[in-house]
Amino acid sequence: MAERTSADGIRALAAARRFSEATVERWLRLAETDRAVLLRLAERLRLGENQLRDLLDWSEEIAVRERCSIADVWRRESLASVLARPLGRNQMIAAVKLTLRALRFPQLAAAEARLAELIRQLKLPRAIQVHLPEHLEGNDVRIELTGRSAAALRDHAAALQRALSAPQVDEIFRALEESP
């Protein structure tokens, strides 16, 4: 009975949102508990097809790597606590994806967190933004200065000049060049 309910629910939701047949087939191939977890998420967060597919891809890949079920992945404390937060739909989807990404890419997320901490230690003003290469694929670091006057820009440039002599800057480049 439960199996029929989840499959029916998936078909109804997919029809209402015009999901592709390939996505529906893949969803229905999952074990009952796994597809039911994703159905509850899709209904609660009103997921579009691409959003659902992203969550399915990542949670399936985590489950395969850790030899557990997709339902087990969604029972993790980090995800459960995000889902318990009082967030709007868009914020919730963003928070869920960020948390799931950290589980899906644990070593990359750790490397990114280490770099973010090094940047934080530079204590740069908000008008100076440090941009790292996407997915740390490369070692080009870009710095963006924003100012509403010549004086402000000069102040920010001077702050940047001071920050660039900090050992954390060398550490950032070492971290990009070296292994995790």
Place this chain on the structure above:
Amino acid sequence: MRRWAPEHVWIEQGEEDSPIARRVRESLAGVPMTVTGDLRQAEPGKDRFATGKRRLVLQRHHGSFLQHCPAGTPGLVCCNYLVVDLVSNCPYDCSYCFLQDYLANNPAMKAFTNPGDALAEIDAVLRAHPERDFRIGTGELADSLALDPLTGLTGELVPFFARHRNATLELKTKSDCVDNLLHLDPKGRVVVSWSVNATAICAEDEAGTASLSERLAAARQVQAAGYRLGFHFDPLIEHPGWEEGYRDTVAMIAAAVDARRIAWISLGSLRLTPTLRTAMRARPTPTQVLSAELVPSPDGKARVWRGLRMKMYRTIQGYLREAFPNAPTYLCMEPAAVWQNVRGEAPSDREVAARLAAGVAR
């Protein structure tokens, strides 16, 4: 290892008396064969890629055989390798195989009945450039040896390359189909190489292939018969326990073969086009390969993110240097920056090619 045999063979009309067709007919007594002027009959219908691997088409190849290796992509260090496609598609079913995507619209197993034309084309190139040292492989769109028990192609290839002083043939395989090689004299011009991986990957993601132990037993046999050996750690796959897995594979190779007979060893990280990734997701059983920490690279392919990729290269290269200090090693499809970070050097394409040619002459 179980030898592959097709469920049905189609032979292009006019090719039924070609040497390959004759050898296939003799090897596959009892397998239905159809001679036809319309090879569209051989095209698989439903479940095209899987069905395609169960049928064999023997047909003439039209056009050029010899190509530059497609790994020679701008921005990546290249080893100036040439490929010659005498067979198209592979009977094995590796979860990560790029042919799932590359041959999706043309999935029948094909063996070309005019290898003599390929050899004539190669001969002309070798004669036109006597000063160059060519490395030519047959393992790009196919496993070089998987069909050899049926086609006997190596009986034409090995003597041809044995006669030429400025070319080396590489036969790249995941099989142990080496019987036909053992009574031929390569005269130092043939490298038989094995794609190898951690045993967990071989066991779970390389369906139909020889086990790692079987591959290495075959390597011992061809080494004793006078062939040089190559090993390709490609694709390297990040998975739980990868460090121990690849360390053990290096140790197994070291225990099995004479390190002095190794011509080259390559390292290449898994790389997936978006369409290959889609094909892999559509497989009946989810594969651990997709669970690696893969991100998009500048060339559009997904790879393990750079820091982790470099860690894998450094780690495995360390195992290799310890086990085979004199064997030439190289990275496949990586930019100069990754070479520099991993190996402390960024050689030109020509330098890499020269080193590998020296690996044969060693």
